[in-house]
Amino acid sequence: MTEPTWLYENFEKAGSSIGYRVTRKLDEVQSPFQHIEIYESTDWGNIMLIDGAMMLTTRDNFLYHEMMSHPALFTHADPKRVVIIGGGDCGTLREVLRHPGVQSATQCDIDEQVTRMAEKYFPELCEANGDPRAELLWDDGIAYMANCAPGSVDIVIVDSTDPVGPAEGLFNQAFFESCHRALKDDGILVQQSESPLVLLDLIREMRAEMGKAGFASFQTLPFPQPCYPTGWWSCTMAKKAADADFGFREADARGKSFPTAYYSADLHKGAQALPPFVAEALARG
Numbered sequence: 001m002t003e004p005t006w007l008y009e010n011f012e013k014a015g016s017s018i019g020y021r022v023t024r025k026l027d028e029v030q031s032p033f034q035h036i037e038i039y040e041s042t043d044w045g046n047i048m049l050i051d052g053a054m055m056l057t058t059r060d061n062f063l064y065h066e067m068m069s070h071p072a073l074f075t076h077a078d079p080k081r082v083v084i085i086g087g088g089d090c091g092t093l094r095e096v097l098r099h100p101g102v103q104s105a106t107q108c109d110i111d112e113q114v115t116r117m118a119e120k121y122f123p124e125l126c127e128a129n130g131d132p133r134a135e136l137l138w139d140d141g142i143a144y145m146a147n148c149a150p151g152s153v154d155i156v157i158v159d160s161t162d163p164v165g166p167a168e169g170l171f172n173q174a175f176f177e178s179c180h181r182a183l184k185d186d187g188i189l190v191q192q193s194e195s196p197l198v199l200l201d202l203i204r205e206m207r208a209e210m211g212k213a214g215f216a217s218f219q220t221l222p223f224p225q226p227c228y229p230t231g232w233w234s235c236t237m238a239k240k241a242a243d244a245d246f247g248f249r250e251a252d253a254r255g256k257s258f259p260t261a262y263y264s265a266d267l268h269k270g271a272q273a274l275p276p277f278v279a280e281a282l283a284r285g
Contacts, residue, residue: 004042009054011229014198018054018227020044026121031113038121046121047227048089050114054227056089058122064192065091065125066263067223067271068235072155072190073099074268075237075248079154080104083182085141087159088114091125096157097133098258104133112138142175148182156183158191171206176213176238185240189215193236195229196222200281203236208285210238217244220282221271223262246272 008019026038026046037049045058056064069092073079080103082096088109096105109115115136119126128134137144145156156179160171171191179189189210193203207218215238225233237246253265274282 007039007041007047009049009052009229014195014229016229018229018231020047020054020057020227022047027117029113029117031111033111036111036113036117038117044227048114048117048121056091056122057227058124060226061089061091061122061125062261063223063225064228064233065095066260067221068092068157068159068190068192069095070253070260070263071221071235071248071268071271072157072188072237073102074250074253075246076154076188077186077249079188081153082106082155082157083108083145083148083153084157084159085109085145087157088112089118089122089125090115090129090136091118091122092157092159093134093136094125094128097128097131098256100257102133104135105131106135106137108137108139108141108144110138110140142178145175145178145182148178150181151184153182153187154184155188155190158189160192171209173209173212176210176215180214180240183240187240189238191236191238193220193234195232196220196234196275196278197230197232200278203234204282204285207236207238207282210236215240216242217246218282219246219272220274220278221268222274222278223271 004021004023006019007022008017010017021042022039024040028037034051039047047057048055082105084107087107093107217239220236222234250265
């Protein structure tokens, strides 16, 4: 590119698009699973696309990574073993390992090329890859969860792309049953759950599949995410017990020993208060 130009992702379901002003394409690779591209932008740092969909930017990825990790880790009483399915850019792994009580964090992503691209173009996200508590696997996350020892995991974080292609099998009853079996009785499942503005039906369907798998209590937390469709995203936590408490260790969150750019105890409390239209839709099941 001789001059900056605009890079767009069109989102047909919402009749909208996301655009960034970019200066050049830095890299691209066709892995056995998907097409990965890296662009340099004028204002948002580097941008990663997978199969044409915006995955992350240097400037705003902290929103997603912090909300996919810290609410669950502060909600669990004492998380020691965490499994991340997907998450190949390693940002969620980094946030999980900020918690000193975590003894092991296994990240299982099917596509090693995502991690290699992140190491090169988003090195700050990979700062914890060498942590002795970290285990990086490039394998089928569905098979990994199916083979996990029963009751061996405190938190499972499903940091996946949209429910198409390699990630399609991460949104159904069979996969959630594997997670349910692997989790301890007080364990927590976390799933990225798309936009509550235009994809509420998907969130409801996902929660229904979790319910069929044995999970009985759910909490969906919305948060801003400018590089994703509509700019408003969410994660959903699930627990085994009916009417489970999603109160969190507020004192620990306020006194945390590590910095965050978005997550805080007050932010966590605020995210629990869903807008009425979201709360009403989810209550209908």
